[in-house]
Amino acid sequence: MKLLLKISLPVILFILLGIFIIKFYCNRTEFAPSIKKVESISINDINKDSISLNIKITAENKNDFDLDIKDIRVKILKGTDTLGNARCNDNLVLPKKKLAAINFDASLSTPITAKHLSLQEDTLRLILKGKITADLKLVQLPIDFEIPFSFAFRDHFINTIEEKVKNKKIITPLNALVTGLGLSETTVKINFELNNPYGIEFKLTDYPSEIFINGKYAGKGNLDKDIFVKEAGSESPGQVLFKLDNFKSISSLFGSLFTGKLEYETKGNLHINIFDLDIEFPYSFKGVLLKI
Known part of the structure; x- marks a missing residue:
């Protein structure tokens, strides 16, 4: 009897295990996470x-x-x-x-x-x-x-590009010059380098912006032309031209041009074409206006 139990017990366990495995595979979706x-x-x-x-x-x-x-x-x-x-x-x-x-x-x-x-x-x-x-x-x-x-890829993509631009500074100002000073119109030219933080070809198409000199509004401007960047690690030269129309409102600012430092800040919307997708976001940069 004991010998029979010794033989039959493993067989029974094996059969039960087999039944469990068969039942499991037949109903395994019951155990599966959804x-x-x-x-x-x-x-x-x-x-x-x-x-x-x-x-x-x-x-x-x-x-x-x-x-x-x-x-x-x-x-x-x-x-x-x-x-x-x-x-x-x-x-x-x-x-x-x-x-x-x-x-x-x-x-x-x-x-x-x-x-x-x-x-x-x-x-x-x-x-x-x-x-x-x-x-x-x-x-x-x-x-x-x-x-x-x-x-919503476009929205996420724009947010990512904007954050990347803010962190890596897509525009590096080189110098800013007053190229013409007159009663009717004054021109400020800002030279910069356009950097490529993406490793993707893209084009800077527009930068409608305002310029503030020593904290005071002075005029409006934009790119002189589109700028194309081919690959990461490359820089492309660019210019933003500002027209300072109302000479009376800025005469005090330019009166200090020969005696003190003039600091400028531009504020506008940067327009980029990337993946044949036109995106825009707020952007600004600062610098010092050089003497004539």
Whole structure:
């Protein structure tokens, strides 16, 4: 009898384990976390080859136990085009009976994304398609998912470019000169270098702006022509010309031109064409006005 029990017990356990595995594979969706939606997406950085993103998705764990997420692999699709992909190997834990956020980094192809932006698509309708691997200790459970979502790319892109410009200073003033001083019209010419912090070809098309000298409004101006920059690390020369029309209002300022320092500040909207996309944002720069 004891011998029979010794033989039958492992067999019974093996059969029960087999039944559990069969039941698990037949009903494994009951254990799988549910991928609900793309919670948020943001642009981290941009260069000529790739656009770095951070993506947050929401997942629900309906089980009575925590789930370990071992691997995340996704593709970002636009129609039949694969714009980018992502993979996260960090160990994540989905708490039992809760919704939880999963963050991971992704990368879009700049050339392919630029193709869709050139079609004047401000909001990209994309699909996040991928696989998450959940660790159930005894087995690894792969879960496929496909989530459509919309990404207001233009707004995010403009914000990223604006922040990048502010941090890296796209315009480096070289000198500012009064080129003509008269009763009817006075001209101030500011020479500068246009830097390329993106690594992407772009064109500076407009800078309608005002100039303030020693803190007082003095006139209006703009670029003398469009400026094109080809690649990162290169600089292109440019000029902004300001017309100071009302000589009476600025005569006191220019009266100190020969005796003291004149500081200027320009304030306006910078217009950039990048990816065949026209964007604009507030921009200003400061310098010292040289004596004639």
